[in-house]
Amino acid sequence: MTALDITILEQHMELLRPPFPARDAPEAAAYMLLGASDIGADLWSRQPRLRLVSHRVIDIPAADHISASPVHVTWSTVGFMRLLGDAMIAGKVPAIVHTHPGSYAFFSDQDDRNEQELARTAHLKGVRGLVSIVLGGDGSVSARIWTAANTYIVADTVQIVGGRFIRHAAEATESAEAEHLDRQRRLFGAGFNKTLRSLRVCVVGCGGTGSPVALLLARLGVGYIYLIDNDTLAETNLNRVHGSHRPDVGMAKVEILKREIETMGVGCHVITSKAWVKSTEVRDGLKSADFIFGCTDDNSGRTFINRLAYFYGIPLIDVGLRMVAANERQINDLNGRVTTALPGRPCLICSGVVNAARAHEEDLERTRPEEFQKRKEEAYVIGGGDPAPAVVTFTTEMATVAVNEMIAAITGFHGSEGMISNRVRRWHSRDDRFLAHRKRDGCPVCNSDWSRGAGDVVPFLDMVS
Ligand SMILES: [Zn+2]
Numbered sequence: 493m494t495a496l497d498i499t500i501l502e503q504h505m506e507l508l509r510p511p512f513p514a515r516d517a518p519e520a521a522a523y524m525l526l527g528a529s530d531i532g533a534d535l536w537s538r539q540p541r542l543r544l545v546s547h548r549v550i551d552i553p554a555a556d557h558i559s560a561s562p563v564h565v566t567w568s569t570v571g572f573m574r575l576l577g578d579a580m581i582a583g584k585v586p587a588i589v590h591t592h593p594g595s596y597a598f599f600s601d602q603d604d605r606n607e608q609e610l611a612r613t614a615h616l617k618g619v620r621g622l623v624s625i626v627l628g629g630d631g632s633v634s635a636r637i638w639t640a641a642n643t644y645i646v647a648d649t650v651q652i653v654g655g656r657f658i659r660h661a662a663e664a665t666e667s668a669e670a671e672h673l674d675r676q677r678r679l680f681g682a683g684f685n686k687t688l689r690s691l692r693v694c695v696v697g698c699g700g701t702g703s704p705v706a707l708l709l710a711r712l713g714v715g716y717i718y719l720i721d722n723d724t725l726a727e728t729n730l731n732r733v734h735g736s737h738r739p740d741v742g743m744a745k746v747e748i749l750k751r752e753i754e755t756m757g758v759g760c761h762v763i764t765s766k767a768w769v770k771s772t773e774v775r776d777g778l779k780s781a782d783f784i785f786g787c788t789d790d791n792s793g794r795t796f797i798n799r800l801a802y803f804y805g806i807p808l809i810d811v812g813l814r815m816v817a818a819n820e821r822q823i824n825d826l827n828g829r830v831t832t833a834l835p836g837r838p839c840l841i842c843s844g845v846v847n848a849a850r851a852h853e854e855d856l857e858r859t860r861p862e863e864f865q866k867r868k869e870e871a872y873v874i875g876g877g878d879p880a881p882a883v884v885t886f887t888t889e890m891a892t893v894a895v896n897e898m899i900a901a902i903t904g905f906h907g908s909e910g911m912i913s914n915r916v917r918r919w920h921s922r923d924d925r926f927l928a929h930r931k932r933d934g935c936p937v938c939n940s941d942w943s944r945g946a947g948d949v950v951p952f953l954d955m956v957s
């Protein structure tokens with residue numbers, strides 16, 4: 493059976509739910525279009541999974557409201573037919589949303605009857621399903637998809653995703669109260685451990701920053717980790733890849749980390765791909781992630797996961813370091829950066845942390861190495877020089893800052909905004925700078941109603957190469 497989970501972007505949630513609804517307010521309703529993300533085989537359950545992500549909220553015009561009270565809402569079918577038409581044209585899944593101001597989120601008998609009728613209409617129209625979402629007055633959320641006129645699947649989780657990550661689970665996942673997490677429960681409560689246990693986190697790049705990120709996530713109690721890196725351990729990695737030992741030289745970095753995490757015995761499930769992040773074999777794993785950590789040096793790979801964050805509504809926490817050795821003219825220039833990219837915020841390109849020219853060169857080097865070599869000799873390429881300096885204390889420190897951003901998303905420990913957009917730590921000048929970037933006009937990634945929550949499109953991520 494297909495599993496279902498639903499992501500509602502924070503910016504859409506703000507449109508759906510007024511901050512302080514009165515308990516006796518009438519039920520309210522809206523329509524939405526959701527992008528679909530089909531996962532052929534979930535990495536862990538091996539079952540198909542459908543993820544839906546909010547793409548657009550459509551107000552129901554006042555003229556369409558027939559009646560509303562604290563216990564019911566009905567509206568005209570004219571607008572509903574228009575919704576189905578829009579969904580067909582956009583290749584999206586239609587959704588109806590309504591509130592239960594005076595109670596929690598559940599599907600009432602009345603809801604069952606109304607929705608059956610609407611689901612039949614949707615089915616006849618030819619859309620792949622009709623989603624229904626209920627928002628409770630107590631903050632709870634329930635959702636299901638009608639796949640036919642009388643069959644539905646209940647979402648096992650609904651997550652509200654923005655600077656904060658708030659997960660609503662249909663029922664308790666496997667017993668979350670692990671003895672070894674008692675000390676952090678004392679700080680953030682049992683709900684924190686429970687959310688972590690349910691999380692699927694993907695780490696892209698398992699070197700100097702990715703290796704401590706992966707090990708910290710496992711220690712923290714994340715239930716499912718997916719590691720992607722195409723490299724094997726080199727002699728020069730022993731200075732910073734956590735968990736590596738000299739006999740591991742030549743071994744896949746992802747396998748070293750898997751071994752280390754499994755040896756911890758903390759109940760974390762690890763799956764690995766020794767592959768390039770843009771290869772098709774890693775797509776299902778990326779699309780099922782709740783968070784993605786970008787721990788690669790690679791501009792091309794970074795450009796790719798940057799797009800993925802916006803199309804699928806998956807927060808990306810990206811880490812980078814820039815270390816320049818002292819010479820006669822300048823002192824050391826030692827910078828670490830953590831940037832969070834997700835719908836509603838500037839992307840990595842607008843934040844200036846990805847070099848588009850370098851990304852093209854890296855693609856060239858991978859796909860046409862002779863051409864790349866030729867251009868390099870003619871000095872037409874800017875990169876591909878000496879390896880960058882790297883020191884374990886600095887890479888590890890930024891890995892910790894990155895994982896703390898995920899904790900901030902779940903707990904709000906450094907403010908209700910959740911994750912910080914961009915932090916640059918400058919060790920040489922002993923400060924942190926918080927740079928406010930803007931979305932560039934016309935950025936197709938972060939400033940586009942089309943790509944936000946688009947889900948699966950052809951070609952994948954609307955990328956031609
Ligand atoms: Zn209801």
Ligand SMILES: [Zn+2]
Binds near residue numbers: 936
């Ligand atoms: Zn952008």
